[in-house]
Amino acid sequence: ETLRGASMFDDKHTFTKTMVKFADLVNEYYDGDVKFDLRLNGELGVEKDYVTFLNQGVAIDYTILAPSNMARFAPSIPLMDMPFLFRDLDHWNTVLSSDILAPLEKELSEKADIVIVGYAGGGTRNLLSSKPIMNMKELEGHKMRVMGAPIQAQIFDAIGASPSAIAYNEVYNAIQTGVINGFENEAASIQNLKFYEVAPNVTLTSHTITVRPIVFSGKSFRKLPEKLQAAIKKAGKEAGAYGRELESREDGIKLKEMVDAGQIKVSEFEGREKLLDMVKPVQDKFAAGINATELLGAIRATK
Amino acid sequence: MIKRSLEAFCTGLRIILAVLVGSLVIPVAMQVIARYTGIIPVFLWTEELATFIFVWVVMIGSVLAVWEGTHFDVQVLPDSPNPLILLIQKSIVLLLVGGFGFLFAWYGIEYAKFGGIQHSVMMNANLMVTHITVPLAGLFWGIFSLFRFVEAFQQYKANKRAVL
Amino acid sequence: MILTTGVACALLVGSFLLLVILRVPVAFALGIATIPVVLLDIRLTPFIIIDRMFQSYNSFILLAVPFFLLAANLMNSGKITDKLIDLARVLTGWMPGGLGHVNVAVSMLFAGISGSSTADAAGCGKILIPSMIKEGYDTRFAIAITACSSVMGVIIPPSILMIVWGGVMQVSVGALFLAGAIPGLMIGFALMATVYGYAKVYNYPIAMKPTFGTAFKAFKGAALAMLTPVFVIYGIVAGIVTPTESAIIAAFYSLFLGMVVYRTVTPREVGTILYDTGRFASISLFAIGTASVFGWLLAYYNVPRLIISVMTNMELGTIGTSLVIAFLFLFFGLFIDAIPTIIILGTVLLPVALQADISPIVFAIIGIISLAFGLVTPPYGLCLLISASIGGMNVVKVLKEVVIILIPMLLILLLIILFPEIALWLPNQLMPGSVK
Numbered sequence: 052e053t054l055r056g057a058s059m060f061d062d063k064h065t066f067t068k069t070m071v072k073f074a075d076l077v078n079e080y081y082d083g084d085v086k087f088d089l090r091l092n093g094e095l096g097v098e099k100d101y102v103t104f105l106n107q108g109v110a111i112d113y114t115i116l117a118p119s120n121m122a123r124f125a126p127s128i129p130l131m132d133m134p135f136l137f138r139d140l141d142h143w144n145t146v147l148s149s150d151i152l153a154p155l156e157k158e159l160s161e162k163a164d165i166v167i168v169g170y171a172g173g174g175t176r177n178l179l180s181s182k183p184i185m186n187m188k189e190l191e192g193h194k195m196r197v198m199g200a201p202i203q204a205q206i207f208d209a210i211g212a213s214p215s216a217i218a219y220n221e222v223y224n225a226i227q228t229g230v231i232n233g234f235e236n237e238a239a240s241i242q243n244l245k246f247y248e249v250a251p252n253v254t255l256t257s258h259t260i261t262v263r264p265i266v267f268s269g270k271s272f273r274k275l276p277e278k279l280q281a282a283i284k285k286a287g288k289e290a291g292a293y294g295r296e297l298e299s300r301e302d303g304i305k306l307k308e309m310v311d312a313g314q315i316k317v318s319e320f321e322g323r324e325k326l327l328d329m330v331k332p333v334q335d336k337f338a339a340g341i342n343a344t345e346l347l348g349a350i351r352a353t354k
Numbered sequence: 355m356i357k358r359s360l361e362a363f364c365t366g367l368r369i370i371l372a373v374l375v376g377s378l379v380i381p382v383a384m385q386v387i388a389r390y391t392g393i394i395p396v397f398l399w400t401e402e403l404a405t406f407i408f409v410w411v412v413m414i415g416s417v418l419a420v421w422e423g424t425h426f427d428v429q430v431l432p433d434s435p436n437p438l439i440l441l442i443q444k445s446i447v448l449l450l451v452g453g454f455g456f457l458f459a460w461y462g463i464e465y466a467k468f469g470g471i472q473h474s475v476m477m478n479a480n481l482m483v484t485h486i487t488v489p490l491a492g493l494f495w496g497i498f499s500l501f502r503f504v505e506a507f508q509q510y511k512a513n514k515r516a517v518l
Numbered sequence: 519m520i521l522t523t524g525v526a527c528a529l530l531v532g533s534f535l536l537l538v539i540l541r542v543p544v545a546f547a548l549g550i551a552t553i554p555v556v557l558l559d560i561r562l563t564p565f566i567i568i569d570r571m572f573q574s575y576n577s578f579i580l581l582a583v584p585f586f587l588l589a590a591n592l593m594n595s596g597k598i599t600d601k602l603i604d605l606a607r608v609l610t611g612w613m614p615g616g617l618g619h620v621n622v623a624v625s626m627l628f629a630g631i632s633g634s635s636t637a638d639a640a641g642c643g644k645i646l647i648p649s650m651i652k653e654g655y656d657t658r659f660a661i662a663i664t665a666c667s668s669v670m671g672v673i674i675p676p677s678i679l680m681i682v683w684g685g686v687m688q689v690s691v692g693a694l695f696l697a698g699a700i701p702g703l704m705i706g707f708a709l710m711a712t713v714y715g716y717a718k719v720y721n722y723p724i725a726m727k728p729t730f731g732t733a734f735k736a737f738k739g740a741a742l743a744m745l746t747p748v749f750v751i752y753g754i755v756a757g758i759v760t761p762t763e764s765a766i767i768a769a770f771y772s773l774f775l776g777m778v779v780y781r782t783v784t785p786r787e788v789g790t791i792l793y794d795t796g797r798f799a800s801i802s803l804f805a806i807g808t809a810s811v812f813g814w815l816l817a818y819y820n821v822p823r824l825i826i827s828v829m830t831n832m833e834l835g836t837i838g839t840s841l842v843i844a845f846l847f848l849f850f851g852l853f854i855d856a857i858p859t860i861i862i863l864g865t866v867l868l869p870v871a872l873q874a875d876i877s878p879i880v881f882a883i884i885g886i887i888s889l890a891f892g893l894v895t896p897p898y899g900l901c902l903l904i905s906a907s908i909g910g911m912n913v914v915k916v917l918k919e920v921v922i923i924l925i926p927m928l929l930i931l932l933l934i935i936l937f938p939e940i941a942l943w944l945p946n947q948l949m950p951g952s953v954k
């Protein structure tokens with residue numbers, strides 16, 4: 052049995068390392084013969100394509116995905132990495148180690164035939180801009196690019212920024228020339244894609260701590276022997292925990308590397324707590340729209 | 355008779371194509387205007403709408419080009435002076451393209467259904483709206499190629515020479 | 519079964535070549551060639567082929583293609599092209615081989631306005647090829663010089679290819695535009711030198727001797743059209759629009775010139791132009807789809823990875839690597855369109871280039887010039903196909919001329935590889951922040 056995986060990144064990226072760990076763990080927990088073929092560097096496409104492959108059970112069997120890529124199938128999935136959902140890393144880790152997100156897993160499995168076997172992630176998303184954005188006043192009307200989901204735009208709109216429609220691969224040029232003044236992202240992307248060259252000011256809003264499910268194609272999964280399925284689920288959970296620890300640690304290191312290299316200037320946001328209040332109505336409305344009010348409540352109530 | 359109705363159908367497609375290309379400008383222009391004037395709010399769906407129209411433009415254009423025979427081919431070997439060989443060569447090309455079209459249409463049905471279980475993030479449009487172009491385009495590549503094949507065959511029989 | 523790299527690669531490339539020889543349209547040949555592999559390999563399904571193709575259209579950057587084409591078509595129908603030709607006549611028509619020089623010069627002017635080479639080949643070719651034949655030029659030469667000079671369209675800014683490249687590989691499009699200017703002009707002058715050589719050998723006539731009056735009239739006529747690059751490049755550099763959006767500025771300005779200023783375009787004609795744009799754009803965009811599938815399958819069978827490992831093992835150094843990169847782009851350009859090649863090959867070679875200390879901007883310029891040459895190299899060279907069909911001649915018959923004209927152009931490419939400063943100088947002067 053050969054299981055095929057895909058990563059958009061090279062072998063140094065935490066997603067890749069997490070998937071390698073996942074393969075090792077499956078081999079450890081499963082007695083039978085199973086091989087892994089992991090394709091790197093976006094050789095097989097981008098994450099959006101992987102979703103299609105998984106849904107159809109072709110080309111690849113497993114990968115790690117940003118939830119927004121699955122929103123086309125299951126509109127409630129973006130709740131997982133909605134901005135200002137988690138208070139801090141501890142809160143985030145507790146939620147992901149529990150079964151709180153099971154309703155989302157169920158919806159994804161029904162609508163997209165994709166099985167979540169674990170949760171990696173751990174990048175902290177901050178504002179990134181050409182001019183410093185350090186307080187409410189500077190945030191007011193700040194022209195920034197947001198990810199392509201309505202909830203993202205609504206949240207940044209609610210805190211006073213002016214979200215803009217720019218394709219991701221035009222962001223670098225758009226900031227450089229001043230079409231927009233910034234966007235939001237995590238340290239790894241800022242470093243890899245050299246966004247610091249055009250937007251060297253990082254404001255620590257920590258609005259999102261990323262959740263990146265380790266996903267398996269439902270069609271491939273059902274074909275596997277039961278024992279292997281069990282091994283995959285167990286390995287997925289543990290690889291997820293490994294990936295979360297690794298990425299949240301590396302995230303801090305990468306940020307510091309860029310500071311030390313003089314590539315970015317980091318500053319706190321004055322009155323971050325206020326942002327949490329401002330976005331609450333938007334979050335509530337979104338949750339109500341996808342019948343997830345209870346789920347949102349449960350996440351917020353988690354200590 | 356068949357030819358005339360197919361030709362009329364293509365005229366319709368041509369008009370639709372022109373209208374779509376014209377309307378392609380609108381969402382992108384709105385994107386720029388919204389950013390600078392604030393007269394209209396920033397629409398995050400402009401990019402989505404533009405890509406939707408774009409897909410239709412490409413697919414309709416590809417169908418018309420099969421009808422008109424304007425997809426680029428490359429002549430590597432010189433034409434044979436024997437009209438029968440020419441007919442055979444032309445038939446192979448038309449049947450291959452036609453077969454590819456029908457194959458595309460057949461599997462495209464599955465693909466359109468696959469679009470049907472998805473919704474676009476911004477406009478919440480059912481993605482069948484774009485995915486349906488796949489079986490439709492395949493179907494018309496097939497029909498048009500088949501028609502051209504029959505036409506070439508009849509012309510050969512009528513004139514005992516192939517028309518290129 | 520599961521195919522090995524060798525078998526899959528042979529099947530893909532083999533069936534593609536066979537289909538092309540049979541005269542299956544290239545866009546379809548790329549698609550049909552994938553069928554045997556998909557049928558044989560249990561891991562692949564037709565669904566995946568359809569999806570790969572469909573998703574390649576899902577890119578906002580590709581909108582630059584129809585928009586720049588629309589602008590160029592508006593210029594062609596609005597007689598703006600004629601005004602550029604008048605200007606080119608005044609500038610270069612007095613030299614021996616006059617119309618040949620005009621052909622090159624108008625392509626340089628057109629290139630500065632438009633981001634598309636094919637529109638140049640079609641628009642200027644339609645006027646210049648017949649008039650060159652009438653004045654006694656060899657048809658083969660007329661076709662070849664039209665095709666070869668049109669490649670400047672994507673080298674001299676603005677350029678569709680640079681917009682796509684900048685978006686895919688995170689390079690400043692502004693810097694790429696600036697980097698393309700000098701190499702583009704050098705290619706133009708190399709072409710003129712070639713024309714001069716031809717004129718001496720075959721005794722080609724001069725076209726006209728300009729008087730002060732004709733010169734003034736020509737400059738005045740073309741002045742407004744020549745403002746287009748100012749708007750487009752200013753729009754990008756000043757941050758008013760993104761590069762993709764800049765294409766609609768060019769389109770709107772051309773529309774304004776054609777309908778309001780020159781009044782050569784009627785509303786009814788706009789409909790025809792929109793249709794022509796859609797039809798032509800979709801023919802080449804459709805090919806991007808099937809080429810993407812083809813490229814994806816090559817990647818699936820590890821072909822690019824093989825190329826990289828071979829290249830890194832050879833340790834060629836900066837110049838050696840640049841040469842191999844140029845060769846690979848030239849080779850891919852023989853068979854498929856430039857944009858899918860950027861997406862497939864460009865991203866694969868970027869790490870190789872960086873490892874060999876090639877600046878991303880120089881890498882881009884080498885890639886884009888090589889791909890631009892692919893526009894005139896058969897079997898798949900759109901500009902050559904267009905010019906040949908205008909001249910009413912088989913592509914095979916003009917090959918010798920194309921090769922002769924291409925040689926000096928290849929020498930310019932070699933110069934840029936040896937002295938990357940040629941490309942880097944201008945962006946270094948004007949946008950030092952974006953060259954790192």
Ligand code: NA
Pocket residue numbers: 628629630631632633634670671672673674675676677
């Ligand atoms: Na140009």
Ligand code: NA
Pocket residue numbers: 851852853854891892893894895896897898899900
């Ligand atoms: Na070519």
